[in-house]
Amino acid sequence: MAHSGSGYYSANSIPSSISQTGITMKYALLDYVRSRRFFIMLGITIMISLLLTAIVGYYQPATFVTSELAFYSSWWGSSVTFVIILSGIFFGGDAISGEFQNKTGYFSVPNPIKRSSIYIGKWLAAYIASMVILAVFTLVTVGNGMYYFGTVPYEFDVSFLFAAFYLAAVLGFTFFFSSLFKSSTISILVTAILFLFAFSLIQQLVSSLAQVEPWFILTYGAQIIGNVLTVPYPAHVITSNYGPITFTAYNVPILEGMAIIGAYFVATAILGLAIFERKEFN
Protein backbone atom coordinates (compact mmCIF):
# COMPACT_ATOMS: atom_id res chain seq x y z
CA MET A 1 0.00 0.00 0.00
CA ALA A 2 0.95 3.57 -0.46
CA HIS A 3 2.61 4.93 2.58
CA SER A 4 2.41 8.57 3.49
CA GLY A 5 5.13 8.28 6.08
CA SER A 6 3.06 10.19 8.58
CA GLY A 7 2.46 7.06 10.61
CA TYR A 8 0.06 8.46 13.10
CA TYR A 9 -2.81 10.63 12.01
CA SER A 10 -3.75 10.20 8.43
CA ALA A 11 -2.18 12.53 5.92
CA ASN A 12 -5.55 12.89 4.24
CA SER A 13 -7.90 15.58 5.31
CA ILE A 14 -11.38 14.18 5.65
CA PRO A 15 -13.88 16.03 3.41
CA SER A 16 -16.60 18.17 4.96
CA SER A 17 -19.91 16.48 5.75
CA ILE A 18 -21.48 18.30 2.83
CA SER A 19 -18.96 16.94 0.34
CA GLN A 20 -19.31 13.47 1.85
CA THR A 21 -23.07 13.77 1.33
CA GLY A 22 -22.30 14.54 -2.30
CA ILE A 23 -19.97 11.55 -2.56
CA THR A 24 -22.61 9.22 -1.14
CA MET A 25 -25.20 10.71 -3.48
CA LYS A 26 -22.98 10.17 -6.51
CA TYR A 27 -22.39 6.48 -5.90
CA ALA A 28 -25.89 5.72 -4.63
CA LEU A 29 -27.24 7.35 -7.80
CA LEU A 30 -24.90 5.27 -9.92
CA ASP A 31 -26.24 2.18 -8.17
CA TYR A 32 -29.85 3.33 -8.63
CA VAL A 33 -29.71 4.09 -12.34
CA ARG A 34 -28.05 0.77 -13.08
CA SER A 35 -30.49 -1.24 -11.03
CA ARG A 36 -33.18 -3.43 -12.51
CA ARG A 37 -35.71 -1.47 -10.48
CA PHE A 38 -34.87 1.73 -12.31
CA PHE A 39 -35.49 0.09 -15.64
CA ILE A 40 -38.75 -1.45 -14.46
CA MET A 41 -39.87 1.97 -13.23
CA LEU A 42 -38.82 3.55 -16.51
CA GLY A 43 -40.72 0.81 -18.36
CA ILE A 44 -43.89 1.40 -16.36
CA THR A 45 -43.71 5.15 -16.95
CA ILE A 46 -43.16 4.72 -20.68
CA MET A 47 -46.00 2.22 -20.83
CA ILE A 48 -48.44 4.59 -19.10
CA SER A 49 -47.29 7.38 -21.40
CA LEU A 50 -47.66 5.34 -24.57
CA LEU A 51 -51.05 4.02 -23.51
CA LEU A 52 -52.33 7.55 -22.86
CA THR A 53 -50.86 8.77 -26.16
CA ALA A 54 -52.55 5.95 -28.08
CA ILE A 55 -55.93 6.31 -26.39
CA VAL A 56 -56.06 10.08 -26.72
CA GLY A 57 -54.79 9.90 -30.30
CA TYR A 58 -57.29 7.27 -31.37
CA TYR A 59 -60.47 8.13 -29.43
CA GLN A 60 -59.85 11.86 -28.93
CA PRO A 61 -62.00 11.83 -25.75
CA ALA A 62 -63.81 15.07 -25.08
CA THR A 63 -62.35 15.43 -21.57
CA PHE A 64 -58.91 15.62 -23.14
CA VAL A 65 -59.29 17.61 -26.31
CA THR A 66 -61.90 20.28 -25.53
CA SER A 67 -59.50 22.67 -23.82
CA GLU A 68 -55.84 22.92 -23.05
CA LEU A 69 -56.33 22.91 -19.28
CA ALA A 70 -58.76 20.02 -19.49
CA PHE A 71 -56.12 18.10 -21.41
CA TYR A 72 -53.39 18.64 -18.82
CA SER A 73 -55.78 18.08 -15.97
CA SER A 74 -56.97 14.72 -17.35
CA TRP A 75 -53.58 13.54 -18.52
CA TRP A 76 -51.19 14.79 -15.89
CA GLY A 77 -53.47 15.54 -12.97
CA SER A 78 -54.80 12.03 -12.78
CA SER A 79 -51.63 10.01 -13.28
CA VAL A 80 -48.62 11.98 -12.08
CA THR A 81 -49.23 11.29 -8.40
CA PHE A 82 -49.28 7.58 -9.24
CA VAL A 83 -45.91 7.89 -10.99
CA ILE A 84 -44.53 9.80 -7.99
CA ILE A 85 -45.82 7.31 -5.45
CA LEU A 86 -44.44 4.40 -7.45
CA SER A 87 -41.03 6.10 -7.68
CA GLY A 88 -41.13 6.76 -3.97
CA ILE A 89 -41.79 3.11 -3.24
CA PHE A 90 -39.25 1.87 -5.77
CA PHE A 91 -36.40 4.13 -4.72
CA GLY A 92 -37.25 4.87 -1.11
CA GLY A 93 -39.18 1.85 0.12
CA ASP A 94 -36.10 -0.02 1.28
CA ALA A 95 -33.41 2.65 0.94
CA ILE A 96 -32.49 2.55 4.62
CA SER A 97 -33.77 -0.88 5.67
CA GLY A 98 -31.66 -2.32 2.85
CA GLU A 99 -28.53 -0.87 4.44
CA PHE A 100 -29.27 -3.10 7.42
CA GLN A 101 -30.77 -6.15 5.80
CA ASN A 102 -28.40 -6.34 2.83
CA LYS A 103 -25.50 -5.29 5.05
CA THR A 104 -24.36 -2.55 2.70
CA GLY A 105 -24.22 -0.30 5.77
CA TYR A 106 -21.32 -2.38 7.07
CA PHE A 107 -19.31 -1.11 4.10
CA SER A 108 -20.04 2.60 4.47
CA VAL A 109 -20.83 3.29 8.14
CA PRO A 110 -17.44 2.28 9.68
CA ASN A 111 -15.81 5.22 7.93
CA PRO A 112 -15.11 8.80 8.99
CA ILE A 113 -18.54 9.92 7.82
CA LYS A 114 -21.62 11.04 9.73
CA ARG A 115 -24.60 8.78 9.39
CA SER A 116 -26.66 11.81 8.38
CA SER A 117 -24.39 12.26 5.33
CA ILE A 118 -25.23 8.73 4.24
CA TYR A 119 -28.96 9.23 4.81
CA ILE A 120 -29.15 12.57 3.03
CA GLY A 121 -26.84 11.40 0.22
CA LYS A 122 -29.05 8.41 -0.45
CA TRP A 123 -32.14 10.58 -0.27
CA LEU A 124 -30.75 12.97 -2.85
CA ALA A 125 -29.84 10.05 -5.11
CA ALA A 126 -33.38 8.67 -4.83
CA TYR A 127 -34.78 12.14 -5.55
CA ILE A 128 -32.68 12.55 -8.67
CA ALA A 129 -33.48 9.04 -9.91
CA SER A 130 -37.20 9.73 -9.38
CA MET A 131 -36.87 13.09 -11.12
CA VAL A 132 -35.49 11.29 -14.17
CA ILE A 133 -38.65 9.17 -14.21
CA LEU A 134 -40.82 12.21 -13.63
CA ALA A 135 -39.00 14.03 -16.44
CA VAL A 136 -39.81 11.23 -18.90
CA PHE A 137 -43.48 11.38 -17.97
CA THR A 138 -43.44 15.18 -18.20
CA LEU A 139 -41.82 15.15 -21.63
CA VAL A 140 -44.46 12.83 -23.07
CA THR A 141 -47.24 14.88 -21.47
CA VAL A 142 -45.88 18.14 -22.83
CA GLY A 143 -45.17 16.55 -26.22
CA ASN A 144 -48.80 15.53 -26.58
CA GLY A 145 -50.04 18.85 -25.23
CA MET A 146 -47.93 20.69 -27.78
CA TYR A 147 -49.25 18.46 -30.56
CA TYR A 148 -52.89 19.20 -29.74
CA PHE A 149 -52.68 22.79 -28.50
CA GLY A 150 -49.27 24.14 -29.39
CA THR A 151 -48.61 25.73 -25.98
CA VAL A 152 -47.95 24.83 -22.39
CA PRO A 153 -50.16 26.78 -19.98
CA TYR A 154 -48.62 28.57 -17.04
CA GLU A 155 -50.73 26.41 -14.69
CA PHE A 156 -48.86 23.34 -15.87
CA ASP A 157 -45.51 24.82 -14.80
CA VAL A 158 -46.96 25.43 -11.36
CA SER A 159 -48.37 21.93 -11.25
CA PHE A 160 -44.97 20.50 -12.18
CA LEU A 161 -43.33 22.39 -9.31
CA PHE A 162 -45.97 21.08 -6.93
CA ALA A 163 -45.29 17.56 -8.22
CA ALA A 164 -41.55 17.97 -7.62
CA PHE A 165 -42.32 19.22 -4.10
CA TYR A 166 -44.71 16.34 -3.47
CA LEU A 167 -42.03 13.89 -4.63
CA ALA A 168 -39.72 15.27 -1.93
CA ALA A 169 -42.34 14.62 0.74
CA VAL A 170 -43.16 11.15 -0.60
CA LEU A 171 -39.47 10.20 -0.56
CA GLY A 172 -39.05 11.75 2.88
CA PHE A 173 -41.91 9.60 4.05
CA THR A 174 -40.70 6.36 2.41
CA PHE A 175 -37.18 6.95 3.76
CA PHE A 176 -38.60 7.49 7.22
CA PHE A 177 -40.57 4.26 7.01
CA SER A 178 -37.64 2.38 5.60
CA SER A 179 -35.55 3.48 8.57
CA LEU A 180 -38.21 2.18 10.95
CA PHE A 181 -37.91 -1.39 9.71
CA LYS A 182 -34.97 -3.70 9.31
CA SER A 183 -36.67 -5.86 6.70
CA SER A 184 -36.77 -4.47 3.18
CA THR A 185 -39.86 -6.45 2.24
CA ILE A 186 -41.87 -5.13 5.18
CA SER A 187 -40.84 -1.53 4.65
CA ILE A 188 -41.70 -1.70 0.94
CA LEU A 189 -45.01 -3.39 1.68
CA VAL A 190 -46.04 -0.93 4.39
CA THR A 191 -45.24 2.16 2.32
CA ALA A 192 -47.01 0.67 -0.71
CA ILE A 193 -50.15 -0.13 1.27
CA LEU A 194 -50.15 3.30 2.90
CA PHE A 195 -49.78 5.27 -0.29
CA LEU A 196 -51.78 3.12 -2.66
CA PHE A 197 -54.73 2.33 -0.38
CA ALA A 198 -54.68 3.48 3.21
CA PHE A 199 -54.20 7.21 2.70
CA SER A 200 -56.95 7.58 0.12
CA LEU A 201 -59.26 5.34 2.12
CA ILE A 202 -58.80 7.37 5.30
CA GLN A 203 -59.17 10.55 3.29
CA GLN A 204 -62.51 9.35 1.90
CA LEU A 205 -63.81 8.14 5.23
CA VAL A 206 -62.80 11.26 7.11
CA SER A 207 -64.18 13.70 4.59
CA SER A 208 -67.39 12.08 3.42
CA LEU A 209 -68.51 10.23 6.52
CA ALA A 210 -67.06 12.14 9.43
CA GLN A 211 -67.28 15.38 7.45
CA VAL A 212 -63.92 16.51 8.71
CA GLU A 213 -61.31 18.04 6.47
CA PRO A 214 -58.47 15.45 6.07
CA TRP A 215 -55.78 18.08 6.52
CA PHE A 216 -53.45 15.54 8.12
CA ILE A 217 -53.25 13.26 5.08
CA LEU A 218 -50.37 13.75 2.65
CA THR A 219 -52.33 12.63 -0.40
CA TYR A 220 -54.97 15.27 0.43
CA GLY A 221 -52.30 17.96 0.25
CA ALA A 222 -51.16 16.52 -3.08
CA GLN A 223 -54.51 17.45 -4.62
CA ILE A 224 -53.03 20.86 -5.41
CA ILE A 225 -51.12 19.20 -8.27
CA GLY A 226 -54.35 18.41 -10.13
CA ASN A 227 -56.50 21.24 -8.75
CA VAL A 228 -54.22 23.99 -9.98
CA LEU A 229 -55.04 22.84 -13.51
CA THR A 230 -58.73 23.63 -12.92
CA VAL A 231 -59.63 27.26 -13.53
CA PRO A 232 -61.19 28.67 -11.49
CA TYR A 233 -59.67 26.76 -8.58
CA PRO A 234 -62.29 24.41 -7.06
CA ALA A 235 -64.15 25.51 -3.94
CA HIS A 236 -62.72 24.43 -0.60
CA VAL A 237 -65.86 22.71 0.65
CA ILE A 238 -68.56 21.23 -1.56
CA THR A 239 -71.66 19.73 -0.02
CA SER A 240 -74.17 17.70 -1.89
CA ASN A 241 -77.44 16.25 -0.68
CA TYR A 242 -78.69 12.83 -1.59
CA GLY A 243 -82.08 12.77 0.04
CA PRO A 244 -81.55 13.05 3.75
CA ILE A 245 -77.79 12.39 3.57
CA THR A 246 -75.33 15.24 3.11
CA PHE A 247 -71.99 14.48 1.57
CA THR A 248 -69.08 16.82 2.00
CA ALA A 249 -66.13 16.92 -0.36
CA TYR A 250 -63.02 18.93 0.37
CA ASN A 251 -60.62 20.50 -2.09
CA VAL A 252 -57.38 21.56 -0.54
CA PRO A 253 -56.52 25.25 -1.08
CA ILE A 254 -53.08 25.87 -2.55
CA LEU A 255 -51.39 27.29 0.53
CA GLU A 256 -52.82 24.63 2.76
CA GLY A 257 -51.72 21.92 0.34
CA MET A 258 -48.19 23.29 0.29
CA ALA A 259 -48.18 23.45 4.07
CA ILE A 260 -49.30 19.81 4.34
CA ILE A 261 -46.62 18.64 1.89
CA GLY A 262 -43.97 20.78 3.59
CA ALA A 263 -44.94 19.58 7.05
CA TYR A 264 -44.73 15.94 5.98
CA PHE A 265 -41.37 16.57 4.38
CA VAL A 266 -39.86 18.28 7.41
CA ALA A 267 -41.34 15.92 10.00
CA THR A 268 -40.37 12.72 8.20
CA ALA A 269 -36.87 14.03 7.43
CA ILE A 270 -36.23 14.85 11.10
CA LEU A 271 -37.70 11.58 12.37
CA GLY A 272 -36.00 9.43 9.73
CA LEU A 273 -32.61 11.00 10.42
CA ALA A 274 -33.03 10.64 14.17
CA ILE A 275 -33.94 6.97 13.84
CA PHE A 276 -31.10 6.18 11.45
CA GLU A 277 -28.66 7.99 13.74
CA ARG A 278 -29.57 5.67 16.63
CA LYS A 279 -30.25 2.44 14.85
CA GLU A 280 -27.86 -0.45 15.43
CA PHE A 281 -26.35 -2.81 12.90
CA ASN A 282 -27.09 -6.22 14.36
Next chain:
Amino acid sequence: MPSIETANLTKKYGKLAALSDLDLKIEGTKCVGFLGPNGSGKTTTLKLLTDLIKPTKGEAMINGVSIRADKKKALESVGALIETPEIYPSLTPREALTMIAEIRGVPRSERGRQVDEAISEVRMEEWVDKRVGKFSKGMKQRICVASALLGDPSVILLDEPTSGLDPRGMSEVRDIIKALKGKDRLIFMSSHLLSEVSDVCDEVAMVDRGRLIVYDSIPNVTAKFSGGNNVVEVGLHRPADGDCTAHSIGALPDVVRVEKIDAFNLSVAFNGGLDVQERLLGELVRMGIGVVSYRAASSELEEVYLKLIKDTK
Protein backbone atom coordinates in the same frame (compact mmCIF):
# COMPACT_ATOMS: atom_id res chain seq x y z
CA MET B 1 1.36 6.43 18.42
CA PRO B 2 -1.88 4.90 17.17
CA SER B 3 -4.10 3.62 19.94
CA ILE B 4 -7.32 1.84 20.78
CA GLU B 5 -8.76 2.30 24.23
CA THR B 6 -11.91 1.12 25.91
CA ALA B 7 -13.07 1.98 29.40
CA ASN B 8 -15.88 0.05 31.10
CA LEU B 9 -17.19 -0.67 27.65
CA THR B 10 -20.42 -2.57 28.08
CA LYS B 11 -23.10 -3.72 25.68
CA LYS B 12 -26.27 -5.35 26.91
CA TYR B 13 -29.05 -6.94 24.92
CA GLY B 14 -31.85 -7.15 27.45
CA LYS B 15 -30.40 -9.21 30.24
CA LEU B 16 -27.57 -10.66 28.20
CA ALA B 17 -24.30 -8.82 28.52
CA ALA B 18 -22.63 -9.26 25.14
CA LEU B 19 -19.70 -7.28 26.54
CA SER B 20 -19.02 -6.45 30.18
CA ASP B 21 -16.79 -3.64 31.40
CA LEU B 22 -14.09 -4.11 28.83
CA ASP B 23 -10.97 -2.19 29.80
CA LEU B 24 -8.40 -2.47 27.11
CA LYS B 25 -5.59 -0.18 26.12
CA ILE B 26 -3.66 -1.04 22.98
CA GLU B 27 -0.98 1.34 21.90
CA GLY B 28 1.81 1.31 19.37
CA THR B 29 2.43 -0.24 16.00
CA LYS B 30 1.76 -3.93 16.18
CA CYS B 31 -0.78 -6.61 15.49
CA VAL B 32 -3.08 -7.71 18.28
CA GLY B 33 -5.11 -10.88 17.92
CA PHE B 34 -8.58 -10.93 19.44
CA LEU B 35 -9.57 -14.41 20.53
CA GLY B 36 -12.60 -15.96 22.13
CA PRO B 37 -15.24 -18.61 21.53
CA ASN B 38 -18.36 -18.01 19.42
CA GLY B 39 -20.58 -15.40 21.01
CA SER B 40 -17.90 -14.12 23.38
CA GLY B 41 -18.17 -10.48 22.29
CA LYS B 42 -15.46 -9.98 19.68
CA THR B 43 -17.69 -8.65 16.93
CA THR B 44 -19.60 -6.63 19.53
CA THR B 45 -16.35 -4.91 20.56
CA LEU B 46 -15.38 -4.16 16.97
CA LYS B 47 -18.86 -2.83 16.18
CA LEU B 48 -18.67 -0.54 19.20
CA LEU B 49 -15.34 0.75 17.94
CA THR B 50 -16.82 1.63 14.55
CA ASP B 51 -20.19 3.14 15.53
CA LEU B 52 -22.17 0.22 14.11
CA ILE B 53 -23.72 -0.19 17.56
CA LYS B 54 -23.83 2.11 20.60
CA PRO B 55 -22.53 1.16 24.04
CA THR B 56 -24.88 0.62 26.96
CA LYS B 57 -22.15 2.04 29.17
CA GLY B 58 -18.53 3.06 28.94
CA GLU B 59 -16.38 4.61 26.30
CA ALA B 60 -14.45 3.52 23.24
CA MET B 61 -11.67 5.66 21.86
CA ILE B 62 -9.43 5.49 18.84
CA ASN B 63 -6.33 7.66 18.66
CA GLY B 64 -7.60 9.40 21.76
CA VAL B 65 -10.96 10.43 20.29
CA SER B 66 -14.21 9.06 21.67
CA ILE B 67 -16.36 7.36 19.06
CA ARG B 68 -19.52 8.42 20.83
CA ALA B 69 -18.46 12.05 21.05
CA ASP B 70 -17.06 12.47 17.53
CA LYS B 71 -17.33 9.44 15.31
CA LYS B 72 -16.09 11.21 12.22
CA LYS B 73 -12.89 12.35 13.92
CA ALA B 74 -12.32 9.09 15.80
CA LEU B 75 -12.48 7.08 12.58
CA GLU B 76 -10.41 9.61 10.62
CA SER B 77 -7.49 7.22 10.36
CA VAL B 78 -9.21 3.84 10.64
CA GLY B 79 -9.69 1.09 8.11
CA ALA B 80 -12.24 -1.49 9.20
CA LEU B 81 -13.76 -4.73 8.04
CA ILE B 82 -16.55 -5.89 10.34
CA GLU B 83 -18.43 -9.13 9.67
CA THR B 84 -19.11 -9.55 5.98
CA PRO B 85 -20.21 -6.27 4.42
CA GLU B 86 -22.04 -6.09 1.12
CA ILE B 87 -21.31 -3.55 -1.56
CA TYR B 88 -23.96 -1.79 -3.68
CA PRO B 89 -24.46 -4.56 -6.25
CA SER B 90 -24.36 -2.43 -9.40
CA LEU B 91 -21.02 -0.88 -8.51
CA THR B 92 -17.69 -2.29 -9.65
CA PRO B 93 -14.84 -2.81 -7.17
CA ARG B 94 -13.13 0.21 -8.67
CA GLU B 95 -16.16 2.41 -8.06
CA ALA B 96 -16.84 1.05 -4.58
CA LEU B 97 -13.24 1.55 -3.51
CA THR B 98 -13.07 4.99 -5.10
CA MET B 99 -16.13 5.92 -3.07
CA ILE B 100 -14.39 4.88 0.17
CA ALA B 101 -11.19 6.65 -0.90
CA GLU B 102 -13.18 9.83 -1.55
CA ILE B 103 -14.96 9.58 1.80
CA ARG B 104 -11.60 9.14 3.53
CA GLY B 105 -10.23 12.19 1.77
CA VAL B 106 -7.59 10.54 -0.40
CA PRO B 107 -6.49 13.35 -2.73
CA ARG B 108 -7.78 13.04 -6.28
CA SER B 109 -4.25 12.70 -7.66
CA GLU B 110 -3.59 9.63 -5.50
CA ARG B 111 -6.98 7.98 -5.60
CA GLY B 112 -6.54 5.95 -8.75
CA ARG B 113 -3.15 4.63 -7.72
CA GLN B 114 -4.28 3.71 -4.20
CA VAL B 115 -7.33 1.88 -5.50
CA ASP B 116 -5.24 0.00 -8.04
CA GLU B 117 -2.71 -0.95 -5.39
CA ALA B 118 -5.36 -2.13 -2.94
CA ILE B 119 -6.99 -4.18 -5.71
CA SER B 120 -3.72 -5.80 -6.65
CA GLU B 121 -2.91 -6.53 -2.99
CA VAL B 122 -6.01 -8.74 -2.90
CA ARG B 123 -5.40 -10.11 -6.42
CA MET B 124 -8.65 -8.86 -7.90
CA GLU B 125 -7.22 -7.02 -10.90
CA GLU B 126 -9.17 -9.19 -13.31
CA TRP B 127 -12.49 -8.25 -11.68
CA VAL B 128 -11.90 -4.59 -11.01
CA ASP B 129 -14.42 -3.40 -13.59
CA LYS B 130 -17.06 -6.10 -13.18
CA ARG B 131 -20.16 -5.47 -11.09
CA VAL B 132 -19.94 -6.73 -7.52
CA GLY B 133 -23.50 -8.11 -7.49
CA LYS B 134 -22.53 -11.50 -8.89
CA PHE B 135 -19.27 -11.94 -6.95
CA SER B 136 -18.76 -14.93 -4.68
CA LYS B 137 -18.47 -14.49 -0.94
CA GLY B 138 -14.69 -14.72 -0.95
CA MET B 139 -14.36 -12.28 -3.83
CA LYS B 140 -16.46 -9.74 -1.94
CA GLN B 141 -14.38 -10.37 1.16
CA ARG B 142 -11.24 -9.57 -0.80
CA ILE B 143 -12.70 -6.27 -1.97
CA CYS B 144 -13.66 -5.44 1.61
CA VAL B 145 -10.12 -6.21 2.79
CA ALA B 146 -8.87 -3.88 0.06
CA SER B 147 -11.25 -1.15 1.25
CA ALA B 148 -9.74 -1.32 4.74
CA LEU B 149 -6.35 -0.37 3.29
CA LEU B 150 -7.43 2.84 1.56
CA GLY B 151 -6.20 6.17 2.80
CA ASP B 152 -3.26 4.82 4.79
CA PRO B 153 -5.13 4.24 8.03
CA SER B 154 -3.02 4.10 11.19
CA VAL B 155 -5.49 1.76 12.90
CA ILE B 156 -6.90 -1.29 11.15
CA LEU B 157 -9.79 -3.25 12.64
CA LEU B 158 -10.50 -6.66 11.17
CA ASP B 159 -13.21 -9.13 12.13
CA GLU B 160 -12.16 -12.59 10.98
CA PRO B 161 -10.53 -11.18 7.85
CA THR B 162 -9.70 -14.55 6.35
CA SER B 163 -13.12 -16.12 6.83
CA GLY B 164 -14.62 -17.26 3.56
CA LEU B 165 -11.31 -17.10 1.73
CA ASP B 166 -9.64 -20.00 -0.06
CA PRO B 167 -6.32 -21.22 1.38
CA ARG B 168 -4.38 -19.07 -1.02
CA GLY B 169 -6.50 -16.05 -0.19
CA MET B 170 -5.95 -16.66 3.50
CA SER B 171 -2.22 -16.69 3.13
CA GLU B 172 -2.34 -13.62 0.88
CA VAL B 173 -4.35 -11.70 3.46
CA ARG B 174 -1.92 -12.81 6.17
CA ASP B 175 0.92 -11.48 4.06
CA ILE B 176 -0.91 -8.18 3.65
CA ILE B 177 -1.33 -7.92 7.41
CA LYS B 178 2.32 -8.74 8.02
CA ALA B 179 3.37 -6.12 5.49
CA LEU B 180 1.16 -3.56 7.21
CA LYS B 181 2.94 -4.17 10.50
CA GLY B 182 6.10 -2.93 8.86
CA LYS B 183 4.34 0.34 8.02
CA ASP B 184 3.61 1.64 11.51
CA ARG B 185 0.07 0.38 11.74
CA LEU B 186 -1.87 -0.80 14.73
CA ILE B 187 -3.85 -3.86 13.70
CA PHE B 188 -6.56 -5.34 15.88
CA MET B 189 -8.04 -8.51 14.43
CA SER B 190 -10.41 -11.17 15.67
CA SER B 191 -9.83 -14.71 14.55
CA HIS B 192 -10.61 -18.31 15.34
CA LEU B 193 -7.44 -19.53 13.69
CA LEU B 194 -4.84 -19.76 16.42
CA SER B 195 -2.10 -20.62 13.97
CA GLU B 196 -2.97 -17.47 12.06
CA VAL B 197 -2.83 -15.40 15.23
CA SER B 198 0.50 -16.79 16.34
CA ASP B 199 1.78 -16.31 12.81
CA VAL B 200 0.86 -12.66 12.30
CA CYS B 201 0.13 -11.21 15.73
CA ASP B 202 2.48 -9.93 18.41
CA GLU B 203 -0.06 -9.82 21.20
CA VAL B 204 -3.37 -11.43 22.04
CA ALA B 205 -6.47 -10.32 23.90
CA MET B 206 -8.82 -13.11 24.92
CA VAL B 207 -12.47 -12.65 25.80
CA ASP B 208 -15.01 -15.11 27.07
CA ARG B 209 -18.69 -14.39 27.79
CA GLY B 210 -18.11 -10.71 27.27
CA ARG B 211 -15.21 -10.46 29.71
CA LEU B 212 -11.55 -9.86 29.06
CA ILE B 213 -9.45 -12.75 30.36
CA VAL B 214 -6.00 -11.73 29.34
CA TYR B 215 -4.15 -9.20 27.23
CA ASP B 216 -0.42 -9.61 26.79
CA SER B 217 2.25 -10.55 24.29
CA ILE B 218 1.96 -14.08 22.94
CA PRO B 219 5.15 -15.38 24.60
CA ASN B 220 4.13 -13.88 27.93
CA VAL B 221 0.67 -15.36 27.69
CA THR B 222 1.96 -18.78 26.85
CA ALA B 223 4.63 -18.53 29.53
CA LYS B 224 2.13 -17.50 32.15
CA PHE B 225 -0.54 -20.05 31.37
CA SER B 226 1.17 -23.14 30.07
CA GLY B 227 3.12 -24.12 33.17
CA GLY B 228 5.81 -21.58 32.49
CA ASN B 229 6.96 -23.22 29.31
CA ASN B 230 7.09 -21.60 25.91
CA VAL B 231 7.75 -23.54 22.77
CA VAL B 232 9.53 -22.38 19.66
CA GLU B 233 9.86 -24.23 16.41
CA VAL B 234 13.36 -24.08 15.00
CA GLY B 235 13.86 -24.77 11.32
CA LEU B 236 17.27 -25.96 10.18
CA HIS B 237 19.12 -25.67 6.92
CA ARG B 238 20.92 -29.00 7.42
CA PRO B 239 19.57 -32.13 9.08
CA ALA B 240 20.27 -32.09 12.83
CA ASP B 241 23.08 -34.54 13.49
CA GLY B 242 21.42 -37.11 15.68
CA ASP B 243 20.98 -36.60 19.39
CA CYS B 244 24.09 -34.51 19.66
CA THR B 245 22.38 -31.26 18.63
CA ALA B 246 19.38 -31.93 20.81
CA HIS B 247 21.65 -32.58 23.75
CA SER B 248 23.63 -29.43 23.42
CA ILE B 249 20.45 -27.36 23.02
CA GLY B 250 18.97 -29.07 26.04
CA ALA B 251 21.97 -28.04 28.04
CA LEU B 252 21.34 -24.31 27.39
CA PRO B 253 20.00 -22.31 30.34
CA ASP B 254 16.16 -22.20 30.70
CA VAL B 255 15.61 -24.91 28.06
CA VAL B 256 13.28 -27.58 29.43
CA ARG B 257 12.73 -29.93 26.57
CA VAL B 258 13.90 -30.49 23.00
CA GLU B 259 11.98 -32.61 20.53
CA LYS B 260 12.74 -33.48 16.96
CA ILE B 261 9.71 -32.89 14.75
CA ASP B 262 11.63 -34.18 11.73
CA ALA B 263 15.19 -34.00 10.45
CA PHE B 264 14.95 -30.27 9.73
CA ASN B 265 12.67 -29.10 12.52
CA LEU B 266 13.06 -29.01 16.26
CA SER B 267 10.63 -28.05 18.95
CA VAL B 268 12.28 -26.36 21.91
CA ALA B 269 10.42 -25.75 25.17
CA PHE B 270 11.88 -23.13 27.48
CA ASN B 271 11.13 -21.43 30.71
CA GLY B 272 10.46 -17.70 30.44
CA GLY B 273 9.13 -14.98 28.20
CA LEU B 274 10.34 -12.86 25.32
CA ASP B 275 13.73 -12.08 26.90
CA VAL B 276 14.60 -15.74 27.14
CA GLN B 277 13.27 -16.36 23.65
CA GLU B 278 15.55 -13.65 22.29
CA ARG B 279 18.64 -14.91 24.11
CA LEU B 280 17.91 -18.46 23.02
CA LEU B 281 17.82 -17.46 19.39
CA GLY B 282 21.26 -15.86 19.72
CA GLU B 283 22.65 -18.96 21.35
CA LEU B 284 21.20 -21.28 18.72
CA VAL B 285 22.64 -19.16 15.94
CA ARG B 286 26.05 -19.10 17.65
CA MET B 287 25.98 -22.91 17.85
CA GLY B 288 26.21 -22.96 14.08
CA ILE B 289 23.57 -25.63 13.55
CA GLY B 290 22.09 -23.84 10.53
CA VAL B 291 19.07 -22.06 11.99
CA VAL B 292 16.89 -20.69 9.15
CA SER B 293 13.61 -20.13 10.97
CA TYR B 294 12.53 -19.51 14.50
CA ARG B 295 8.97 -18.98 15.65
CA ALA B 296 6.55 -19.50 18.48
CA ALA B 297 4.71 -22.79 18.10
CA SER B 298 1.00 -22.31 17.59
CA SER B 299 0.17 -25.44 19.53
CA GLU B 300 1.22 -23.63 22.68
CA LEU B 301 -1.28 -20.86 22.10
CA GLU B 302 -3.95 -23.43 21.47
CA GLU B 303 -3.15 -25.18 24.71
CA VAL B 304 -3.36 -21.91 26.63
CA TYR B 305 -6.56 -20.93 24.85
CA LEU B 306 -8.31 -24.18 25.69
CA LYS B 307 -7.12 -24.02 29.25
CA LEU B 308 -8.24 -20.42 29.80
CA ILE B 309 -11.59 -20.84 28.15
CA LYS B 310 -12.31 -23.99 30.13
CA ASP B 311 -11.26 -22.29 33.35
CA THR B 312 -13.88 -19.62 33.09
CA LYS B 313 -16.74 -22.04 32.63
